[in-house]
Amino acid sequence: MFTIVRDLIRYNIEFAVGLFILLLLIAAVVLSFFSPYPAADIYVVPPDLPPDAEFWLGTTSRGQDTFWQLMIGLRNTLGFGVGVAFLSRILSLVVGLTAGYAGGRTDRVLMAINDSVMVIPQFPILVLFYFVLKDDMNWLMLVLILSALGWAYDARLIRSIAMSLRTRPFTTQSVYSGMSMRKILVEEHLPYVMPVVFATTMNNMIWSIGMEITLSVLGFTDVDTPTMGQMIYWANSHSALISGIWWWVAAPVGAIVILFIGLFLLSMSMNEYIDPRSRLNRMGV
Amino acid sequence: MPTAVLQTPPAPAAAEPVLVVDRLRAYYRTHAFGLDRDIRAVDDISLTVAPGEVYGIAGESSSGKTTLIKTIVGAIRPPLAVVGGSVRFRFGGEIRDIYALTPAELQTIRWRHLSCILQGSMNVLNPVRQIRHSFQDFAFPHMGLKPAAFWQAVRAHLARLDLDPAVLDSYPHQLSGGMRQRTTIALATVCTPEFIVADEPTTALDVIVQRDVLTMLRDIQRRLGSSFLFVTHDMSVHATVSDRVGIVYAGRLVEEAETPTLFRGALHPYTQHLVASLPRIGDTTRRASLPGRPPSLADPPSGCRFHPRCPLAMDVCREKVPALVEAAPRHRVACFAVSGAPS
């Protein structure tokens, strides 16, 4: 594991930059716990101050320090992405491994559901959820809903790997030695799909964080948990751009763009790393 | 000098060769995640092919046969790279150095003068288009005919090869393996090129179809008078098709002789093994298999590359690379046990 990371840093510039961005974000998350102001409190500092030595990213029209808002927002946004990624990975692993291993009718039924989830437009459904849940649409609820919508594509990917694993001799051997299906999937097949699971995690986070930002900006989530989207929402509702408080908008938009590019670089380099052709070159076959 | 009179008279094949390969070296160069590797698939190979001659190349799989072919026809795509040597064709009295030509010049030679029949007839034709499009793309620009005359020529050519012109309207997946290969051969010969390279043209086919295809190839060769470079691992095919055979082992040419000489009096221990392993009618003795595996081309053995598997290996074989020398007229071999160890 350590040597893999070392090799990737040394020979893959995308991975090195992505990892650097990720470390910056983790630093921001750690920093957020030392915020001098409680996240939700308003009018704790003079409003509308441009960036200076005391307030690095200025202050908002709601009297909050933009820098600390950004740190706390990053924490919540990243936590959101990780939560959705974790839950949806479990779903896609269960569905993908089962469908690929079991084949036949089980596979057809699971894939029919899988493909349906894949093509259904998610945004209207999310808006619908907000419409009926209103104030109950909190952070955790959104994690659950997005997890339920965001597993299908990766389940298909995992299924295709599981299908090829099923035909390998070691699987047959496990079957003959009396291992249960659950045991085979967890102990024999899971290690093979883990690299793919890691690579898809990044893409899934890009997707879920994007959705969360869009919904928050539109005011379709719990407006009191500060996230990246919330910051833009409040900035918009105070017409920050028109009144020239540009740093209030620029800070979250810049942070989001950096966050996404970091995640994207990591996913790209991991995909390259697990690509069979580059792997063959690496192993020197 | 009086001894000159005693030398063998020049063979008819001594006419200007149509292909001269000189000290050709081609490596696969890969670098991934800090690992640089050279796979020496073609290492210092020289050979010539006379007009109208069928030159066979034999060797185990992964001995570098296919790479040699690719290098000779100029199908070089990274990671494959030509490291040294040259490939010269002689078309219409003009010498063409494959690596000195511009892509546009190369394109004018292809199919008109130099065509190929590739291994794996399954995948060489575009799967999503009808076969007529392949004829159109490959042959039309090189024949200089008006469309009507062109299609007439194509149909006549197919008829000569006992192929139904209806194949033109088929998709590759609609034809059987044998039909596909025969169609590919028709495609490769429609422009009557001087030089045809055939890489394992019969390997994927069943035995009956194999014989059909070989007969067809031999027929065409006689009719067109083209030179062939014929690659296959199957020594019995060489026995029927090739005029002269070169044996490739681990990227090097180890022996070369006219087919009858090679089958009757092979000198290199590896060739002897290849010939001995052929089945003969009435012979019921067990065939001895060669110990060991073909060496890795990325890290070949020192000295003679065959020495770890060679029954005659001497100390010198581990240290020095034997040169390919003429052991008899038109019979070259690279082996210290034959030519004697250098002092």
Next chain:
Amino acid sequence: MTAYLIFISRRFGQLLLVVFLGISATFFITHMTPVDPVAESITAITNFGKADPEAILLMRKTLTELYGLQGNLFEQYLQFWSRLARGDLGPSLSAFPTPVSQIILRALPWTVGLMISATLISFLLGNTLGALAGYYRNSRLLKLAGLALIGLQPIPYYILAFILLILFGYVWPVLPITGGYEMNADTSFSLTLVLDILRHSILPAMALVMVGAGSWLTGMRALTSNIVTEDYVTFAELGGVGSTRILRSYVVRNALVPQLTGLAMSLGAIFNGTVITEIVFGYPGIGSLLISAVHAGDYSLVLGLASLSIVGVAIAVFLIDILSPLLDPRMKAE
């Protein structure tokens, strides 16, 4: 040919399943919650003035009927389907009594137009650049173009649209940043109107193309660099076939089938993007309608929009899916 018919019928079954699951989800999400749309509507209406209890009672009865809320959940579910089949989605609350279907029909052309043109442009642009970049792997210009598009790809639609809005609305105000056409324009058909509509569609379409083209480019580039190692491409090169012809008839032609399947698969996501982009640029399509319906608490309009977008996207996916085998004779005949 029979294989193709079997393929179509299997895809049709898939279409029915998607519609069934999507619509059922829509129904149960809205009906399993404690929110009572009738009570909400009555509150909304009576906010304007006092009404006597008898009128409220009558209103409650009418509204219950209009929303299809009589009987138990299962009866409501059946009723929902039968009304949907007739295209009856009930009256809109915010624009009472205009039928929801009529409001949606007015917004639909904008969304469909924006989505089709942006998808076509990004599909063509991304695939062309991707094929070129995969085939001419050493071109620095193509690498640069690829890098730019791929770099834009992970940025969420909303953020990119927002950045474009700032750039062209405040920094360099040359393009209209909101609406589908000039506010006080003459809406009778004329060249000026067409040009005006086109001008208004540039920014939203640009946002969609910028985000969308990158993924087509990466996909096509990977497919191309795989296909160029196929025997039929090597053979064509040895056959002296020109490189433009190889690229077009051998490489791209073979890559098109998986790319079309990919288009069908990602149509849902493309629709999401269109809707979100519309909201940023105040484009008068489904997206803007959905947001204003949510803010107005227009129950039947939200329900209708969600159901229709699921059905619409599913049908579009179905159509693209059954078209793609026509490009591959192996799948059609078998």
